Amino acid sequence: MTGRIRRGSLDVVLEPGETALEGLLRGGAEVPSSCRAGACQACMLRAVSGDPGSVAQQGLSPALREQGWFLPCMSRPTGELVIEEGPPPAIGAAIVDVAEIGRAIVRVRLEPDEELSYRPGQYVQLIQGEHVRAYSLASSPADGRTLELHVRVHSLGRMSRWLAAAAPGARVGLRGPAGSCFYTEGRADQPLLLVGTGAGLAPLRAIVRDARRRGHTGPIALVHGACDPTGFYLVDELKSMADETGNFRYVRCAMSGEPSDGVEIGDLTAVTLRLFPCLKGWRIFLCGSPDRVNALKKQCFLRGAGLKDISADAFLTARMPPPPLRRGPAPPGG
Ligand SMILES: Cc1cc2nc3c(=O)[nH]c(=O)nc-3n(C[C@H](O)[C@H](O)[C@H](O)COP(=O)(O)OP(=O)(O)OC[C@H]3O[C@@H](n4cnc5c(N)ncnc54)[C@H](O)[C@@H]3O)c2cc1C
Numbered sequence: 110m111t112g113r114i115r116r117g118s119l120d121v122v123l124e125p126g127e128t129a130l131e132g133l134l135r136g137g138a139e140v141p142s143s144c145r146a147g148a149c150q151a152c153m154l155r156a157v158s159g160d161p162g163s164v165a166q167q168g169l170s171p172a173l174r175e176q177g178w179f180l181p182c183m184s185r186p187t188g189e190l191v192i193e194e195g196p197p198p199a200i201g202a203a204i205v206d207v208a209e210i211g212r213a214i215v216r217v218r219l220e221p222d223e224e225l226s227y228r229p230g231q232y233v234q235l236i237q238g239e240h241v242r243a244y245s246l247a248s249s250p251a252d253g254r255t256l257e258l259h260v261r262v263h264s265l266g267r268m269s270r271w272l273a274a275a276a277p278g279a280r281v282g283l284r285g286p287a288g289s290c291f292y293t294e295g296r297a298d299q300p301l302l303l304v305g306t307g308a309g310l311a312p313l314r315a316i317v318r319d320a321r322r323r324g325h326t327g328p329i330a331l332v333h334g335a336c337d338p339t340g341f342y343l344v345d346e347l348k349s350m351a352d353e354t355g356n357f358r359y360v361r362c363a364m365s366g367e368p369s370d371g372v373e374i375g376d377l378t379a380v381t382l383r384l385f386p387c388l389k390g391w392r393i394f395l396c397g398s399p400d401r402v403n404a405l406k407k408q409c410f411l412r413g414a415g416l417k418d419i420s421a422d423a424f425l426t427a428r429m430p431p432p433p434l435r436r437g438p439a440p441p442g443g
Pocket residue numbers: 143144148149232240242243244245246258259260261262263265266267268269270288308309311312422423424425426427428429430
């Protein structure tokens with residue numbers, strides 16, 4: 110049966126293979142989106158009747174699922190779906206400050222209008238104008254109400270460039286928290302391996318601090334990957350954490366450059382597996398570049414980690430627009 114979407118005065122019959130998001134946009138609706146792969150929750154809408162499909166509700170909390178929220182970028186309804194017009198509820202937040210903490214990485218501190226209940230390592234959606242983007246929390250509620258994000262500033266990035274230039278007091282909307290990348294108590298002696306690239310360090314730093322605060326006794330290893338040694342940040346903080354805590358090991362891994370104390374040179378997956386060849390019984394956290402996260406997830410599983418013990422947040426961004434069509438040679442006489 111053909112899918113059909115109704116939202117206010119909009120009535121769209123989906124084309125074969127089209128997602129609800131694509132249908133809505135084709136029909137002229139304004140729906141924010143970023144990853145279009147179910148990872149960022151930027152596109153979330155609420156169905157008041159009809160079935161968006163279970164895939165379109167994956168990763169949402171039971172409460173959100175129950176209320177009919179779904180991700181239209183993952184929904185291919187086969188019947189009629191009636192969608193509420195308004196966006197999901199959000200709270201306001203003010204930028205406290207923005208500081209450069211690494212090469213093309215800024216730390217953004219935010220003061221939400223209401224206290225946010227979250228687990229260190231989860232992510233939130235920031236809303237600025239028409240843009241909605243996911244950012245992982247580097248902070249912990251134990252630090253107070255202020256939230257900390259680490260944002261990689263991309264030369265074409267609409268939200269990341271706006272955040273990098275934002276003045277204290279600038280306002281954003283905030284939704285969340287979401288995601289299952291956080292420390293869970295119950296097995297204090299379980300070895301933990303955290304691997305991330307670039308700003309993927311944000312949630313990993315939060316998880317390490319949370320595990321230590323909750324008295325984790327098993328080994329904790331954090332491997333941070335970058336293209337070259339200038340890409341690391343928070344080095345002093347993590348080094349002193351490793352010096353202070355016997356069970357915490359901090360490794361930096363660069364694709365190229367000179368090896369030095371605490372810096373391995375090579376492919377992140379290969380280096381991680383060389384240092385940690387057997388991962389049976391380990392709890393794994395992977396964050397950052399989607400290619401790296403997916404490769405590591407597979408290899409950690411092959412090295413013995415149980416799938417239920419692997420939490421991963423791939424930092425999927427909006428897809429690059431297709432390059433302009435190259436013009437062929439002009440036809441003779443044309
Ligand atoms: C669960 C989750 C958690 C995330 N957590 C973080 C986080 O903690 N820190 C963080 O910095 N980002 C994080 N991201 C990515 C973030 O949501 C944005 O996608 C990112 O900041 C780019 O947004 P933008 O508006 O600046 O770029 P856009 O305007 O969306 O993109 C503009 C163009 O630039 C390209 N582009 C943008 N960013 C990159 C990039 N990094 N590499 C290559 N091309 C790029 C896009 O493909 C696009 O063509 C996370 C994503 C997910 C799904």
